[in-house]
Amino acid sequence: MKMWRVLSVFLCVLWSHLCDRGVQGDGCRTQHSGCCVLCNPGYFLNKKCGQCRPCPSNGYMDHPNAEPTCKKCQKCEGIFEYRSNCGATKNALCKCIAGKKCADEKCSQCEDNSCPAGTQLKGADCVNCPYGTFNPGWEGICRPWKNCSAINAVIYVNGTITSDVVCLPKPTKIPSTSSAAVTATTPQDVPSYNQSIIIVVISVVSSIIVFIVFFWCLSIRLERIKNTFMKIKQTEQEDACSCHYPEEEHGGEEETLSSEP
Incomplete structure (x- = not known):
């Protein structure tokens, strides 16, 4: 009787282990009531109560999960190239191509790596x-x-x-047969700084001449104005000095009146 009980217990434990193994599989992390409820990294749960399936080649899962699908692997193309490839438990890492550098810590953008x-x-x-x-x-x-x-x-x-x-x-080199001949100097042969000095000198001289002419004309104009003013003042003084004698004129009238018969 004891032997039968021991054998029954052994068979039940073996059956329970086989059932759990069938439910959990290699990717199941946690099971409850005969159902796998949490998968290991690198796997996803294909049904609410089912088995954990490994991620496809273009997917990954980096933590225990109960997700129905794996995460999609990052692609490194264009101005990016692979630093490390995608795996079942990790995403791919990208870096910038030669001549460019990552613009941020995650290398989501590239910028020119100019020196x-x-x-x-x-x-x-x-x-x-x-x-x-x-x-x-x-x-x-x-x-x-x-x-x-x-x-x-x-x-x-x-x-x-x-x-x-x-x-x-x-x-x-100047030919020896014509020592008196002088090679003409083109404007291109003259250094640019000499041309600048010549232009500055001409500008300064022209400005001085313009100022001299201007002040000369201004002085003549002022002299004419002064002479005109003096003539007007002299005329006013002469008019003020001319004297009239109203008494004599009045006396003349009396004499004219008295001479009448």
């Missing part, structure tokens, strides 16, 4: 331009200096890591 003048991008860092090259700051890469000898010229200004070499044409 300052005199440097160029090497890997993810900005390094100085090698000797004999330069980068003014807007081209991104270092370019070689200009070769003056290749264009029959001489170096006028040396190159730096931020600027190119400036070449100057070689001076033309």
